[in-house]
Amino acid sequence: MLFRSTSSAPAVGEPLPLDPTAPVIRTRGIEKAFPTGPSQTYALRRIALDIQPGEFVSIMGPSGAGKSTLLHILGLHDHAWTGEYMLMGQPVHAMNSKQRAALQKRATGFVFQAYHLLDDLTVYENIELPLSYRDVPKGERQTLVADVLDRFGIVAKKDLYPTQLSGGQQQLVGIARAIVGNPSVILADEPTGNLHSSQAQEIMELFKQLNERGTTVVQVTHSEANAAYGSRVIRLRDGYLEQA
Numbered sequence: 218m219l220f221r222s223t224s225s226a227p228a229v230g231e232p233l234p235l236d237p238t239a240p241v242i243r244t245r246g247i248e249k250a251f252p253t254g255p256s257q258t259y260a261l262r263r264i265a266l267d268i269q270p271g272e273f274v275s276i277m278g279p280s281g282a283g284k285s286t287l288l289h290i291l292g293l294h295d296h297a298w299t300g301e302y303m304l305m306g307q308p309v310h311a312m313n314s315k316q317r318a319a320l321q322k323r324a325t326g327f328v329f330q331a332y333h334l335l336d337d338l339t340v341y342e343n344i345e346l347p348l349s350y351r352d353v354p355k356g357e358r359q360t361l362v363a364d365v366l367d368r369f370g371i372v373a374k375k376d377l378y379p380t381q382l383s384g385g386q387q388q389l390v391g392i393a394r395a396i397v398g399n400p401s402v403i404l405a406d407e408p409t410g411n412l413h414s415s416q417a418q419e420i421m422e423l424f425k426q427l428n429e430r431g432t433t434v435v436q437v438t439h440s441e442a443n444a445a446y447g448s449r450v451i452r453l454r455d456g457y458l459e460q461a
């Protein structure tokens with residue numbers, strides 16, 4: 218069932234009244250197609266998904282099933298889809314790009330399958346970036362970034378540029394950047410795909426701790442060991458959500 222069409226976005230410039238008791242994520246009838254020649258290929262079909270506050274959900278499924286496509290929609294990186302999506306009670310489908318950007322900065326932290334660090338910023342500056350978007354005062358930014366650098370054991374790397382780091386180290390910086398602003402929901406696309414197993418375990422422990430403190434976590438993973446840290450697995454196949 219689709220939402221009643223009365224849900225509308227707040228006017229531009231109004232603060233977003235995020236509802237901490239609403240489902241963090243609620244989608245109905247999400248469809249995503251890519252043009253392929255004269256026709257189109259569906260990457261997602263009829264996705265109806267509810268994720269409650271405090272859940273730790275793993276999205277699994279074969280390569281090409283649509284996992285990254287779905288996560289990018291949930292993380293408000295992709296707007297070319299149809300259907301309905303409520304994020305913490307806010308109707309994403311009814312928002313303009315400015316409202317979606319404000320909601321994204323406020324509510325979400327995203328870990329990309331392929332790092333996406335800014336190459337002309339240092340490690341420190343990359344991690345600080347989401348805080349500057351959120352108008353966190355400079356002194357507080359320094360404390361938060363120092364804290365996360367320390368927690369991830371990358372203090373010595375803070376003045377290096379991403380191209381001077383290994384793949385695993387870049388991924389750590391990507392995760393640090395996603396969590397530094399204490400988002401309500403973390404969306405992570407194979408967050409440990411490029412890490413060796415002890416680093417991977419540390420990252421999963423960290424997600425578990427954040428989750429125990431109330432952060433909702435949604436991760437895409439191919440690893441049963443990683444999925445075991447979560448409280449629920451959902452499976453995608455050929456663009457469809459498999460019913461549990």
Ligand SMILES: Nc1ncnc2c1ncn2[C@@H]1O[C@H](COP(=O)(O)OP(=O)(O)OP(=O)(O)O)[C@@H](O)[C@H]1O
Nearest residue numbers: 251252259260278279280281282283284285286287
């Ligand atoms: N830009 C694009 N243009 C056309 N098709 C695309 C595009 N991006 C993704 N697709 C298609 O959408 C489908 C889902 O891709 P997606 O990246 O979401 O898969 P995935 O489940 O994340 O796979 P993996 O586990 O390999 O990361 C695939 O069939 C892919 O070919």
Ligand SMILES: [Mg+2]
Nearest residue numbers: 284285286330
């Ligand atoms: Mg993927």
